[in-house]
Amino acid sequence: MIDRVKAIIHLDNLIHNFNLLKAVYQNKRVMAVVKADAYGHGSVEVAKHLETHGCDFFAVTDLLEGIELRQAGIQSDILLFGKTSPQNIDKIKHYHLTQTIDSLEYAQSLNSYGIRIQTHIVIDTGMSRFGIYCQHQEDIKETAEEVEKMMALLHLNHQGIYTHFAAADEEKEAFTKHQYDVFCQLIQAIEFKGLDLGIKHCSNSAAILKYRDRHMDMVRTGIAMYGYPPIKTKLNFLPVMDVFARVISLRKIRPGDGISYGITHIAKKDMRLASIAIGYADGYNRLLSNQDYFFYKGKKLKVMGRVCMGVTMVDVSHIDIQVGDFVEVFGQNKPLDQMATQLNTITYELLTNMSKKRVIFEYSK
Ligand SMILES: Cc1ncc(COP(=O)(O)O)c(C=O)c1O
Known part of the structure; x- marks a missing residue:
């Protein structure tokens, strides 16, 4: 018997949820996180539907996921959260993908190919997973210098900078505040030198809903958009x-x-x-x-x-x-x-x- 199991994806609910998040964020820029095949929902269908309803920035894990979206006709910006082997930089360029850079060494290695690509810098303010280590006030000076060097690289077209909260969905407000404060101080230190950091972003679903004064220039949503806000909210999210x-x-x-x-x-x-x-x-x-x-x-x-x-x-x-x-x-x-x-x-x-x-x-x- 065919059709043993079927998943019905309610694209109308997806847009409903996306618009709820957009409203929280006063209709500013919302990046849709569609990594891991849009959290299992099917990234091509999800991204296409979101794009026709006004979403203009997507994030995926890696090159393969980014290429899949481009080949399906997605026109908007696509940020790769993960690293791409420098040998594949021509593909980043060819498919107009935006590469996350997590260290000066990686940035230099990409730059050495002489191929101009768009980049976002990621800062590790407390997740200990990825990004330039900057978890304490005393790391700010050195990190600012590293970022400055990264931004000066000729072939990397800097578009943004971000960090990721480790515990925004938990009752660890002081920890998240510390991450946010360090990130803000780092930004200040870099901007003080006259550099334009472009799009600054830090909030995931939990932070969008919980920390409404910390949204910066863009927010990144995944799980709430799929109908499951990770914290209690009065907003009516619908399962997709x-x-x-x-x-x-x-x-x-x-x-x-x-x-x-x-x-x-x-x-x-x-x-x-x-x-x-x-x-x-x-x-x-x-x-x-x-x-x-x-x-x-x-x-x-x-x-x-x-x-x-x-x-x-x-x-x-x-x-x-x-x-x-x-x-x-x-x-x-x-x-x-x-x-x-x-x-x-x-x-x-x-x-x-x-x-x-x-x-x-x-x-x-
Ligand atoms: C860097 C980054 N930003 C944003 C998100 C979206 O998080 P959430 O699904 O909790 O909204 C993720 C997902 O894990 C992520 O890795």
């Missing part, structure tokens, strides 16, 4: 992805019968079970065995036994359901953030886990 899986088999079982691998559940009474065509290979986490439910016509269908590679059994004793029907795995009626909490993970991971090879994606406007 709904996942449905098909009933492929129905059976009656008797008291004492075991269910699924390991027989971790034994029926206590007569039951009707449905086998649903989704499992861990599709992106439905095995740790949800015996823990979760699917949703069908207003009713919860409890997951019974272990999640298999491509099948999960649920209790349908109380409902009328047929082979071929679809049940909701997560989406409008079954909150993904609850599943994430249950799994001690984040919505980002669950969204990006949906397998592009096994799940059919449909786009609805």
Whole structure:
């Protein structure tokens, strides 16, 4: 049976969320983060739809993701968060991509090819992941000098500078404030020398919603745009992805019968079970065995036994359901953030886990 699992991507909800964030940011520039295939939603479709609705800056992880968008016809700026091997600088140029530079050494190495490309400088103010190390006041002078040297390189066309908050979605306000303050002081120190830093940006989804006085010249949003703000908000974000899986088999079982691998559940009474065509290979986490439910016509269908590679059994004793029907795995009626909490993970991971090879994606406007 084809269409075992389908993901419906609500592009209207995506625009609704994007516009909510834009309004928070007083309709200024919002960069859409569409890395990792737009958090599993399909970067080409997502970026195309956003571009026709006014988004003019995208961010992806690497060259391959950037090229995919250009080949699909995306015209707007595309920032590569990750590094590109200097030997591939001709591709950055050819596809008009914007390269993040994280050190003077890397900048010099790109510059040595004599090919003019657009760049943003990244500063590490506290994430300890990427960027020029500047986590303390005492690092500012040296970092400012490094940035100055980077900006003086002949073939790098400096367009912006950014940092990334490590804990804007947590109750670590003092830490985030420190990151912001160091970044601002660095900017001041560089601008004091008369240099134009271009687009300055620092806020991710959590910071856009929580720290409204720190938005700078552009904000970068990912997860909130896909419907899952990482902090509590009164704004009405709508899930963009709904996942449905098909009933492929129905059976009656008797008291004492075991269910699924390991027989971790034994029926206590007569039951009707449905086998649903989704499992861990599709992106439905095995740790949800015996823990979760699917949703069908207003009713919860409890997951019974272990999640298999491509099948999960649920209790349908109380409902009328047929082979071929679809049940909701997560989406409008079954909150993904609850599943994430249950799994001690984040919505980002669950969204990006949906397998592009096994799940059919449909786009609805
Ligand atoms: C540098 C950078 N900016 C912005 C974002 C978007 O973050 P969020 O999805 O929390 O809005 C990310 C995502 O991880 C990122 O790596």
